[in-house]
Amino acid sequence: MIPWASPQAQFRAHETAIRQAVDRVLTGSAYVMGPDVMNFERAFAAYLGAAHVAGVASGTDALILALRAFGIGPGDEVITVAHTAVATVSAVLAAGATPVLVDVEPDFYTIDPAAIEAAVTPRTKAIIAVHIYGQMADMDAIVPLARRLKLTLIEDCAQAAGASHRGRRAGSIGDAACYSFYPTKNLGGIGDGGAVASNDGDFIARLRRLAQYGWDENRKTQGIGVNSRLDPLQAAILSAKLPHLDADNARRAAIAARYSQGLDNLGLTVPMVRADSRHVFHLYVIAADNRVALMAALAKAGVGSALHYYPAIDRQDGYAQRVTVLGGGLPVTTRLSERIVSLPMYPELSDADVDAVIAAVRASLA
Ligand SMILES: Cc1ncc(COP(=O)(O)O)c(C=O)c1O
Known part of the structure; x- marks a missing residue:
């Protein structure tokens, strides 16, 4: 696993x-x-x-x-x-x-x-x-x-x-x-x-x-x-x-780059990095149209995944009643929350682990 x-x-x-x-x-x-x-x-x-x-x-x-x-x-x-x-x-x-x-920016x-x-x-x-x-x-x-x-x-x-x-x-x-x-x-x-x-x-x-x-x-x-x-x-x-934080973050960025290359051309949305910015990939989050099937296939292949975050806070019990949202709602947040999937991300992942995750995602979408 x-x-x-x-x-x-x-x-x-x-x-x-x-x-x-x-x-x-x-x-x-x-x-x-x-x-x-x-x-x-x-x-x-x-x-x-x-x-x-x-x-x-x-x-x-x-x-x-x-x-x-x-x-x-x-x-x-x-x-x-x-x-x-x-x-x-x-x-x-x-x-x-x-x-x-x-709401949040659709790209970042x-x-x-x-x-x-x-x-x-x-x-x-x-x-x-x-x-x-x-x-x-x-x-x-x-x-x-x-x-x-x-x-x-x-x-x-x-x-x-x-x-x-x-x-x-x-x-x-x-x-x-x-x-x-x-x-x-x-x-x-x-x-x-x-x-x-x-x-x-x-x-x-x-x-x-x-x-x-x-x-x-x-x-x-x-x-x-x-x-x-x-x-x-x-x-x-x-x-x-x-x-060791900078080296760990560099490893996270290398893992992210390997993921993004391996997950190209699958119709998934992979993370975008803002110009002039250093993204430290606490999480590597993709967006997929059929994430329920994707997560089930990953679990079957021994790959963990998670949701960060669903539902968004304006729809969570206990919070929904206590927050203010303007009339137009949060369309970008809502759509995003329904499509996101967090793939394994930590500096100790080996390249072989990353390739196994990529293969499991590709197989599930094939
Ligand atoms: C964006 C964000 N803010 C705040 C927190 C709260 O941190 P803690 O769990 O240490 O209270 C977390 C972590 O869970 C977080 O991810």
Whole structure:
């Protein structure tokens, strides 16, 4: 069986360094916060080209805390997409704000800048641009739009560790960037973890207070907060893996190129890469007209596949009632959600595995 994701393969690839990192924390002085967290925050900030990084407990918390640290909450609207992990939208709701969901671009599946402008109201406070599947949203259009409309721009980089546009990394462009270190992510831990990156030191200080009970650096409270900390075990593991992120991403891109070549001329839609951008292929997602038959044939051939994401969030129970969608609906998102299929994607896939997946797809469509 070739699974669609394999955090275990990542563990095996980095096993010695991960075991050493865990051992260092076990025999060290801090089981909460401490030097491993601080060292990872510094290393990740340097990697991203951002001034500050604060570790938190998950990517969802990163988004919730970023919204709250920007003062966004009840009565405010946040524009984002329905074509994303539910966490993006659940975070807006958890912050007490209203998600306004707009459509995505048909070629790149990221937020459509024209749709953002059409959805702005006097209550709009922020945009969350999701860099979906490892490809950055159209930041050339979105950054000036956010500045002109005086909206806070948050990058959801959960799927885009290492992605860049015109040489600038995801996380160094908007007002804040939120990362997830969920095990399948391009930079994944052995458990949950997340981080917020920003060039705004005051914002990061507010976010750190919110993430630790409301404490300031002297453990005096300034308002209330929650407990959302990056665990030192995860920080140590992430520090061990960070030096390999670029090589892992290069391998992902090579796998994607092999897939796209092998799946040519089959009537499938393969991923498009934005000009001047580095797509880091967190997922390799094709679109097919008869995906039910395709997924069944793949399963029979021992190839895992998955749906990211179906149904789109504007049609999911519990969310549909709580989000705002403008009159025209989300035609691109809806059609996409009915056709997408995620094929196996992780750096440890061999060329032979990739060729076996290609052969299984070709056989199912023959
Ligand atoms: C786009 C996106 N945003 C947010 C999240 C939330 O991250 P986490 O699972 O670490 O809370 C995820 C991952 O699931 C994601 O893919």
